[in-house]
Amino acid sequence: DQQVKQNSPSLSVQEGRISILNCDYTNSMFDYFLWYKKYPAEGPTFLISISSIKDKNEDGRFTVFLNKSAKHLSLHIVPSQPGDSAVYFCAARNNNDMRFGAGTRLTVKP
Amino acid sequence: DVKVTQSSRYLVKRTGEKVFLECVQDMDHENMFWYRQDPGLGLRLIYFSYDVKMKEKGDIPEGYSVSREKKERFSLILESASTNQTSMYLCASSLVIGEKLFFGSGTQLSVL
Numbered sequence: 001d002q003q004v005k006q007n008s009p010s011l012s013v014q015e016g017r018i019s020i021l022n023c024d025y026t027n028s029m030f031d032y033f034l035w036y037k038k039y040p041a042e043g044p045t046f047l048i049s050i051s052s053i054k055d056k057n058e059d060g061r062f063t064v065f066l067n068k069s070a071k072h073l074s075l076h077i078v079p080s081q082p083g084d085s086a087v088y089f090c091a092a093r094n095n096n097d098m099r100f101g102a103g104t105r106l107t108v109k110p
Numbered sequence: 111d112v113k114v115t116q117s118s119r120y121l122v123k124r125t126g127e128k129v130f131l132e133c134v135q136d137m138d139h140e141n142m143f144w145y146r147q148d149p150g151l152g153l154r155l156i157y158f159s160y161d162v163k164m165k166e167k168g169d170i171p172e173g174y175s176v177s178r179e180k181k182e183r184f185s186l187i188l189e190s191a192s193t194n195q196t197s198m199y200l201c202a203s204s205l206v207i208g209e210k211l212f213f214g215s216g217t218q219l220s221v222l
Contacts (some may be wrong), residue, residue: 004152034210043114043200043213044153089152096207100145100153 003027004092006101013108019077019103023090030092030099035064035075038087038103047088048075050074080108113137114216116201123221129188131217133201141207144168144176147198147216149188159184160207191221 003022011020023033030051036044050057050064050073057064063076077084087103116220117132135142140214145153145168149193157176167178173195184203188195199217202211 002152006152009150031207036211036213041119041215043202043215044211045213046210049210095207098155098208098211102150102152108216 002099002102003030004090004099004101006090006104008104009102010105010107013106015082015108016079017110018105019080019084019108021077021106023073023075023086023101024071025073025092025099027094028068028071029091029094029097032093032098033064033066033073034091034093035062035108036089036091037084038089044077046088067078075086077106080106082108082110084108112205114201114212114214116199118217120131121217121219123188123191124220125192125221127188127191129191129219129221131186131188131199131201131219133184133186133214134182135184135201135203135212136182137203137205137212138165138181139205139212141204142178143186143187143202143204143211144174145200147200148172151217153200154185157172158207163193177221188219191219193221195219196221 035047035050038044090101114135144156159178175187191216201214
């Protein structure tokens with residue numbers, strides 16, 4: 001069963017605009033959430049994370065929001081750049097168990 | 111930065127062959143992982159290891175085995191490759207289990 005879901009397989013955004021990538025989860029025991037970015041022909045790389053005791057974490061152009069009551073997290077990229085075009089995976093942790101979503105392919109058009 | 115190196119970028123094998131996928135990390139991480147990535151399914155954990163000669167099954171261990179004889183090296187073995195094992199295989203390591211993973215570039219395996 002997929003405990004972490006990214007319901008949008010793809011997203012297209014104009015350069016300079018905001019990109020919002022969404023992730024939903026079903027297990028209320030998840031206590032730590034991460035986003036990874038994956039370029040073609042490369043492995044995923046860690047982007048940003050958030051603990052369940054917080055509702056927001058910011059790192060430069062990237063902000064992750066966590067809504068525990070809705071079991072929802074989102075990644076905001078502002079402003080979006082063509083170099084952000086990649087597949088983004090969200091992941092959630094319960095103890096040592098890490099679960100990944102299916103990924104969202106972001107395309108940022110110049 | 112941690113470097114995780116997977117020995118092959120692309121592999122083509124025949125059904126029934128024994129396949130070895132090798133992974134080496136250079137940052138003295140205790141924990142190493144093998145995932146497979148399939149469209150629409152994300153990353154699924156096959157096996158992980160938290161110490162030399164130690165291994166634990168992940169979600170989809172059937173048809174796979176692993177070997178960790180040295181801390182820096184974690185091998186995935188397909189005992190008898192089948193077409194449903196055609197996939198992208200990703201090796202990863204972490205300093206602390208449950209914390210961020212460092213991934214290799216992946217091996218795209220095709221079983222014909």
